[in-house]
Amino acid sequence: MNASTMRSNAHFGGLLKPVPGEAFSAWLGRGLRAKSPAPFRRAADCLERWGIQDANIPCSEEALKDFSEALGLTSESLLRTFSLPSDWLKAPAEERRQFCMACLINDFCCDRQPTSRIIWFYWWFTVCPVHGLLLYEEDSTSAPTALVSFLRNLSFAGWRLSGRIERRSNLGRDMFKRLLLMASAFQEWYLASVQRRTFIIGDVDLAASVAEVELVMADVLAIIGKKRSYPVDQRSYIAQLLGIKSWCSLRSDLSPEAGCEPFLCLDIREHNADIRMAMFALLGLFLKLPKCAHIWYLGQREPNNWQIEHLWRGMLCDAVRVPSYLAWFQQRSGCWCAPLRAHFHYLLDR
Ligand SMILES: [Zn+2]
Structure with a gap:
């Protein structure tokens, strides 16, 4: 771990640092597979104790306090990092299947597990502002699985995909x-x-x-x-x-x-x-x-x-x-x- 990573992690209580805009559920999922999963396991236990099915919806103050204690962070820091844009047209957990593939490939290149951004959970959000790409729909709600499936389709059916792009360019x-x-x-x-x-x-x-x-x-x-x-x-x-x-x-x-x-x-x-x-x-x-x-x-x-x-x-x-x-x-x-x-x-x- 280099000095700058150590410094940035220090701001997050030494925990796995969230990617900007990362969904709380996705960060929790990555944390559970990280080298020191104990705080994330405690947070997952909190979810269960409070009967929270979807970690990406606002919870009660008491539950939030419980989460912050489990993770060793302040409630303010959690709220600030994982703030929700709105409630409008938010996909239910089982339908959060749209991803920016360039963002996921970038995760992979940065040596971290590809992860979901909270903004991808909304139907009104269709274009990645970083890459200018249309979000890609996959069968899975898991970012790593979606990336693997995307890359597999790209290599096995590249001709089909390029055909789609070609048709599109023909029509304008x-x-x-x-x-x-x-x-x-x-x-x-x-x-x-x-x-x-x-x-x-x-x-x-x-x-x-x-x-x-x-x-x-x-x-x-x-x-x-x-x-x-x-x-x-x-x-x-x-x-x-x-x-x-x-x-x-x-x-x-x-x-x-x-x-x-x-x-x-x-x-x-x-x-x-x-x-x-x-x-x-x-x-x-x-x-x-x-x-x-x-x-x-x-x-x-x-x-x-x-x-x-x-x-x-x-x-x-x-x-x-x-x-x-x-x-x-x-x-x-x-x-x-x-x-x-x-x-x-x-x-x-x-
Ligand atoms: Zn992107």
Whole structure:
């Protein structure tokens, strides 16, 4: 162990140092396999004693005190290191299967066990801000297993993977990149807003709570991620953007007579990582986040309000339903708080 490692470990009571942004559960898992697992074993016993299934959710003050004693750290240090971004669209433990493979490879190169970052547990997080890569979905929730599986697929089916990339570049790699940048801008804005508990768009303070803004965003996402009735409706906008021509979760076999709700995306989990990424990119655009609009309209200085609103109305009116998507959306907006109804009136106009 060199001097700098010793110094940094000293800040963490001589325990295995967490990787920045590491999930508490992942750090605990690594600690149990480390050279001195005793404190981690005591922390794992605490989990059991308190009946805590998921170590990544806020626990009572008493349980937190118990954990800090087991690990020989202060409660403040634990809270600071393993803080949670929010509760919105957090995947349950058994569905935390998205990883940035470059981050995992970097762990491996730094001679540590590949480990999960807390931010990867959220459905709104789709792009690694360090590497600019779409998070990769694997079958396992374990970071080391996911990395092994990824590398195995890469070597045995490299031709398939490169085929995917090639198809993508044929249909417009630039569009994919633009969507990635927009999704990244959206998640950066959302994270910063949650951390300061204030949502600002351009120079407007939305004057609404985190939960109130999340309610609006969920309704907009329901429309963005809606499915087409195949073959009656036109191709979904996201399928067009991503060049998806085969079957995908944006297609439904239901007939338009099924109404409006069965086609809406009321559960983000029905779509895979590509589609989710495009959904959040468009969400950023429809919220008129300046960065997203700037990327979408390739550097125009001001977001083009007319174009954004036209695109949004297209999403609401691209298929005939009873009730219409617009009617559904307007009815949902009855639950929004007044400042948000006022700010987002352009989403509700006919
Ligand atoms: Zn990464």
